[in-house]
Amino acid sequence: MTVATITVATFLAGVSHAQQVLRVTTIPEEAATEQMRKFGPLTKYLEQAVGMKVSFVPVNDYPAAVEALVNKQVDLVWFGGFTYVQAQIRSGGKIVPIAQREEDTKFRSVFITQKNSGITRLADLKGKQVSFGSQSSTSGHLMPRSFLLEAGLDPDRDFKRVAYSGAHDATIASVVSGRVDAAALDITVWQKFVNEKKVDTSKVDVFYTTPPYFNYNWSVNADMPVELRDKITKALLALDMNTPEGKEILTLNRASKYIPTTPDNYKGLESAGRSAGLIK
Template sequence: MNRLSTIRLRHVLLGCALAAFSAYSAAQQVLRVTTIPEEAATEQVRKFGPIASYLEKKLGMKVEFTPVSDYPAAVETLVNKKVDLVWFGGFTFVQASIRSGGKVVPIAQREEDTRFQSVFIAKTDSGIKTLADLKGKQISFGSQSSTSGHLMPRHFLLQASINPEKDFRRVAYSGAHDATIASVVSGKVDAAALDITVWKKFTSEGKVDTKAVDVFYTTPTFFNYNWSVHADMPVDLRNKLQKALLDIDPATPEGAEILKLNRATRYIPTTPDNYKGIEAAGRSAGLI
């Protein structure tokens, strides 16, 4: 190839690169956000609306929050780059990482997510006081893809030599933590497992009578939720987004509202290695 042809080729390649960049930049005028549906869609919108407004100001771009119908949908939307930012549970992050070939990147988690726990609840007059008392009972988990509502409770049951499929009379899946609580309150099931922060929220707001339904077992700690992006997101935007999350200040009215709604004291950095334990639990339980 002569020198003139080489120069022309470089110009063509540069033009293609600039066109691709411009197309991406135009598309990236909107940051698309979603979350796993751990609670009802209306509650998700209420909880994440203020953080979307905050990110708009910090990033200088429009932020659109759209709830998804189920946990697998949250995984697929980020893997396929239909959204840019997702609030994952530890298990859905692991699923997304595996589905994408390691191209899903966690950028921030709540400080609380370094020592997360699940709780098992039952009616106080049920006679259920220990995990062993669950044998022969009807038990509900949340979504099958939930970390705190299924995977880790199942993991700790298996460690206690209790196999849900063999030892429970029936295993149900409510789909969300609030529905899990309702299933015990209504008597549809004898006991259930869920996210400790959702339980504390419901009890603090007086939505559950703890004289009638209460916790009888709390699990050991584990890593849980995070905000994740796709590795193809421009590094500059990823860094700005991470900084914006880490900069949410509890000393300001805006920051205090966001953190209260997100049941957080603050956001801190996180890495994929923090979720190796979740992946190991998933494989051990036969869920991966």
């Protein structure tokens, strides 16, 4: 075999290999090391269930996760409800939500503050420094902002300063350190920090919990072959807390189980985004 032939064969093998890799990413709602820890066991599980190599591809921010799926640079994304809506709009309706956690049917955000801050209700935030997470976060920005507006508070007008931490763990840190007076974040991340004793609730705690709303999901591009989409969906729905593997994956993903979902579940988030001026 000539060198040229070997080169071409190697190239073609590489192309074939690339087509057999399922690329997965997630909105970076926590530190990169935590994202890798959280989704590592799931990628191994999907490799066995789908029969393909699975590669976890971290992205730098929430908009990058949207663009990655819209442009088919990745195949499967863990979106927040709002980033799913953004991807759906950006793609012209080509994003398909396939599964969500049962917890995502009645999701909530929490507002936290230092115990000595004097803040006990949303109205007390007037004139204060308040942090959200990423500007594209559902639980760390969109829905907290939406409920603030419903309560008659406009963050851009009524707060002394609005900050964006970029991630839920950084949001908690901003309150603990006193960089801001209060902040809003994902209730499950807060509960994880409390359960793991990473935050002292005698010093920092929740003073307001929002009403429920739909949130996160796993989504694919509509151009993915239906057979592959169905395999991934079936694998996610099959995860069971009664098996060691299922328990590990679901616990890491702060889920009791995955259930089917549809685009209609996120129409309320799109309406909230338009009302809050976050979708033009």
